[in-house]
Amino acid sequence: xxxxxxxxxxxxxxxxxxxxxxxxxxxxxxxxxxxxxxxRRAQSRALAQSGTFVGHRPYVCGDxxxxxxxxxxxxxxxxxxKLLEEEDRRTLTILLDLSASLLAGTPPRRLxxxxxxxxxxxxxxxxxxxxxxxxxxAGRAEAATFAGAGDLDELLRHLDALPVADVxxxxxxATFARRGxxxxxxxxxxxxxxxxxxxxxxxxxxxGADVVGWLPTMPEDHGAPRRGYVEVxxxxxxxxxxxxxxxxxxAAMQRELELLARRQARLFAQTGCPLVRxxxxxxxxxxxxxxxxxxxxxxx
Amino acid sequence: MTWAExxxxxxxxxxxxxxxxxxxPPPRELRWTPHLxxxxxxxxxxxxRPPRRVxxxxxxxxxxxxxxxxxxxxxxxxxxxxxxxxxxxxxxxASTGARTASGAPAFEVASSLVRDRLAALPPHVEVTLLRCGxxxxxxxxxxxxxxxxxxxxxxxxxxxxxxxxxxxxxxxxTVVWTVTDGQGQVRLPDAGALSCxxxxxxxxxxxxxxxxxxxxxxxxxxxxxxxxxxxxxxAGIVRATGAVAAPVERAVSLPNGAVTTLEFDVERRAEGGxxxxxxxxxxxxxxxxxxxxxxxxxxxxxxxxxLSDEENGPFVQAxxxxxxxxxxxxxxxxxxxxxxxxxxxxGGAAPIEPGRVRAVCFxxxxxxxxxxxxxxxxxxxxxxxxxxxxxxxxxxxxxxxxALPAALPRGEPFLWAEGSGGERLPLAVVxxxxxxxxxxxxxxxxDSNLPLLPAFPQLLRRAFVRAYGTGAALAVRSPAxxxxxxxxRSPLPAADRALPPFGTPERSLAQAFVLAxxxxxxxxxxxx
Numbered sequence: 001x002x003x004x005x006x007x008x009x010x011x012x013x014x015x016x017x018x019x020x021x022x023x024x025x026x027x028x029x030x031x032x033x034x035x036x037x038x039x040r041r042a043q044s045r046a047l048a049q050s051g052t053f054v055g056h057r058p059y060v061c062g063d064x065x066x067x068x069x070x071x072x073x074x075x076x077x078x079x080x081x082k083l084l085e086e087e088d089r090r091t092l093t094i095l096l097d098l099s100a101s102l103l104a105g106t107p108p109r110r111l112x113x114x115x116x117x118x119x120x121x122x123x124x125x126x127x128x129x130x131x132x133x134x135x136x137x138a139g140r141a142e143a144a145t146f147a148g149a150g151d152l153d154e155l156l157r158h159l160d161a162l163p164v165a166d167v168x169x170x171x172x173x174a175t176f177a178r179r180g181x182x183x184x185x186x187x188x189x190x191x192x193x194x195x196x197x198x199x200x201x202x203x204x205x206x207x208g209a210d211v212v213g214w215l216p217t218m219p220e221d222h223g224a225p226r227r228g229y230v231e232v233x234x235x236x237x238x239x240x241x242x243x244x245x246x247x248x249x250x251a252a253m254q255r256e257l258e259l260l261a262r263r264q265a266r267l268f269a270q271t272g273c274p275l276v277r278x279x280x281x282x283x284x285x286x287x288x289x290x291x292x293x294x295x296x297x298x299x300x
Numbered sequence: 301m302t303w304a305e306x307x308x309x310x311x312x313x314x315x316x317x318x319x320x321x322x323x324x325p326p327p328r329e330l331r332w333t334p335h336l337x338x339x340x341x342x343x344x345x346x347x348x349r350p351p352r353r354v355x356x357x358x359x360x361x362x363x364x365x366x367x368x369x370x371x372x373x374x375x376x377x378x379x380x381x382x383x384x385x386x387x388x389x390x391x392x393x394a395s396t397g398a399r400t401a402s403g404a405p406a407f408e409v410a411s412s413l414v415r416d417r418l419a420a421l422p423p424h425v426e427v428t429l430l431r432c433g434x435x436x437x438x439x440x441x442x443x444x445x446x447x448x449x450x451x452x453x454x455x456x457x458x459x460x461x462x463x464x465x466x467x468x469x470x471x472x473x474t475v476v477w478t479v480t481d482g483q484g485q486v487r488l489p490d491a492g493a494l495s496c497x498x499x500x501x502x503x504x505x506x507x508x509x510x511x512x513x514x515x516x517x518x519x520x521x522x523x524x525x526x527x528x529x530x531x532x533x534x535a536g537i538v539r540a541t542g543a544v545a546a547p548v549e550r551a552v553s554l555p556n557g558a559v560t561t562l563e564f565d566v567e568r569r570a571e572g573g574x575x576x577x578x579x580x581x582x583x584x585x586x587x588x589x590x591x592x593x594x595x596x597x598x599x600x601x602x603x604x605x606x607l608s609d610e611e612n613g614p615f616v617q618a619x620x621x622x623x624x625x626x627x628x629x630x631x632x633x634x635x636x637x638x639x640x641x642x643x644x645x646x647g648g649a650a651p652i653e654p655g656r657v658r659a660v661c662f663x664x665x666x667x668x669x670x671x672x673x674x675x676x677x678x679x680x681x682x683x684x685x686x687x688x689x690x691x692x693x694x695x696x697x698x699x700x701x702x703a704l705p706a707a708l709p710r711g712e713p714f715l716w717a718e719g720s721g722g723e724r725l726p727l728a729v730v731x732x733x734x735x736x737x738x739x740x741x742x743x744x745x746x747d748s749n750l751p752l753l754p755a756f757p758q759l760l761r762r763a764f765v766r767a768y769g770t771g772a773a774l775a776v777r778s779p780a781x782x783x784x785x786x787x788x789r790s791p792l793p794a795a796d797r798a799l800p801p802f803g804t805p806e807r808s809l810a811q812a813f814v815l816a817x818x819x820x821x822x823x824x825x826x827x828x
Binding site: 007008101102103104105108109190192193220221224225228229230231232233234235236239241242243248249252253255256257259260 | 325326327328329330331332333334335336337338339340341342343345346348
C-alpha cells in the first residue's frame, strides 16, 4: 500500500523583508559589476525609448519620468505615460516551471524561483515596457501581462497565487504558439530531466526567442548525504526509495549529479542559450547582493 | 469445518508480535528530491538492488505461519453421515451355475454385477465379501472388489441368509447386500439391499453313484441315482465314457421329483484313467450336477510268488493259487531276481522287511537271530470287526495249534488270541503305509485250519488290496450332489433393493494448509 505524504509547504514567498529589499533594489538601480563600456551600453539600452506609439495611460507613482508625455500633460493638465508597442528589447517574458519537483529542497526550490521571478519581473516593470509571466498548467493564470512599475504589487500577488502544476515542458510551446514570443525569455526551472526540455527549447529557438535558463541550485544538487538511512521521495509522483547511504553510494550519487549537471549544460549549449546556475539564498536572507546576478542578467 | 485441537489456534495470537518484530526500522531521514532517477542510477551502478518491499514479504511470511498454525490445529472437513462398510452375502451354491435367460450362468451374472458395483463404490467404503454356499470364503478390501479366488458354484446354501443379513445390517455403520438366485431358501432377506438373479428351468441331476470295485479285476459295477425336476417326465441319456473298454449309453425317462436308479457294469481299461458318467436331458439349465467323474487306478497284473518249505505242506501253494484266481493272476516260484506282485510266505525265516514288501507271511520269522519265544497253543478270542481285512468275515471257527506271537513285527493287529495269563496277544498284524503294506500271521497255515475256512480266499484278496494301499482306490473328482439345489423350477420372487447412499468420511485439511504455507513461502522468495 502506497503511503500518501503531504507535499512540502513553501514558506511565505514575499514577506515584508523581501518586499522592502525588492523596492530598495529597484529604486537604487542596478549596480553592474561590469566594465565602464559595458555599463554605459547597458544603461543606454535600458534607458532608450523606441517603438511604435499606441496610446497613453495615466501616470502612476514609480513610472519612469522620461516616459511622461509632456505635450499631453500640457493639453489636459494631467500626467500621461506614452505606451509603445512591445518590441523584443522593450519587454521580457518569464517562463515559470510550476511542477512539484520544485518543492524539493530546504527551503524549497520553488521559493527561490518565485522570488527570482519577482526580481526579474520588477526590474522589467521598472526598466522596460512590459512583462509577461507564462506559467504552463496554471489555468487562467497561465499567461499574465504586466506593465509599469505600478504593477509590482500585482505581479507579486500573481506570483504568490500560482499553483503547483505538473505539466510537461512541452506545454510551453502551445502557450507561445498562441501568444507569440515577446522579448527575452527567462526560463526558471530545475531542469531535472534535461531530455524533456530539448524539444521545447529547440522550438523556442526556432521561433527566434532569446532564452536564458535559470536554475536555482540547492545543496542537494551538488552531493548526497555521506551516511544515513534516508528515504528519498519524488514530489511529482510520490515514488520513494529507502536507501541506506554509505560512502560508496554517496560517491556514486555525486557522479550521477555531476552527470546531470553536464547534461543540463549541454542542453543549453546545444541551443546557444545561457544557463545560469544561481545559488538559492536562505528563506530569510534578504541581502541585495544575493540578487546581483539576477539583476545583471535581467539588464542584458 | 471443525478442529481436532482448537486450542492450538491460540498460537495465532503470536503472529501480531512476530509481525511487529519483523517490521524494518523506518528511515531516519525523509528527503524530497527531484533526483530520484539519479538515486536509482547510483544504486544500479553499484549493482545494488533497491530495498525489498518488506511489507509484502512479511505479510507472506505471516500468512505462511498462519497456515502452519491452522494445520497444527488439525482442521477437519466434516463428512456426511452414512454407512461406511458393506458386507456382500454372495450366494454361490450349486444352483447358481444354472443358465439364465441370457445364456450366461447366474453365478457369472451375479459376479459381474458385484464387481461393477464394488468398483463404483467410494474408496473409503470397507467391503467384505462372504461366499455362502459350498466352501465358506471371506474376502476383504481389494481382494473382495476383484472377487479373488472366489471359486465356482458348488455345494449347498448352508447359511441362513435372512438371519445373517438381519444380524449384520445396520450394525457399526454396516450395510448388507444379498446377492442370490432365490433357490433353496424359505424366504429372502428383508434387511439391506437385495439383488436376485433367478435362473428357473428343468433340471436333471446325478444324485449319487454307488460303485462296486472288483479291483484288481476289471469289472466295475455302477448304480447311478438320477433325479429330475421338470413339469413332466424328462427324457434323458446316461453315458459312461472314459477309461472303459466299451462306453455305455442308456436311455432313461426321469419322473418329476423321484429318484431313478440305473445299474450297469463297465469293463475298465487296464491302464486306468478317468471315468465320466453323465446324464443329458433336454432343457436342462444346470449342467454342474449332470456328471459323476472318478479316476480309476491302473489294474495290476499280479504274479503271486510262493516261498515255503516242503515240510509246510501244500497249503501255501493252495492259498497262492486261490489268490491268483481271485485277482486273475498267476503263481510263480519265488526266486532271486524274480519280479512278483505279491509274495506269499509260509513258515521258516525270510529276510523280508515288514511294510516295505507286499507280502502275506504265515508264521515266518523275519530275523533269524531273534529269539522265537514260547510257542503257544492259543485260543482265538477276537478279531477286529471294523478292520478292512476282517470286516464282514466269520473267523469264529479258526483254530490255531501253534503260534509264535513274538515273531510278529510291530503293526496294526486285527486278530487276537488269549495268552496263558489271560492277556490278549496279537495273532495277525498289518505293517506298512498307504502305498505298500505286508500282512503277518503268527502261525503257519499247517498249524491252523485257516485255509479251510470259507473266509480264507476273501482274506487273501483283501490282504492283496491292502498291500497296494491307495493305489487300488478309486478317486471321485466330482463334488457330491448338493441337497436342495436341484429343483430350479420356482425361485423365490423378490424385488431388488438398491444400496443406500454411503457416508463420506471426515477429511483432514492439515495437508492442504501445509501446502498453502509452502506455496506462500515459495511466492515470498520471488517478491523483492
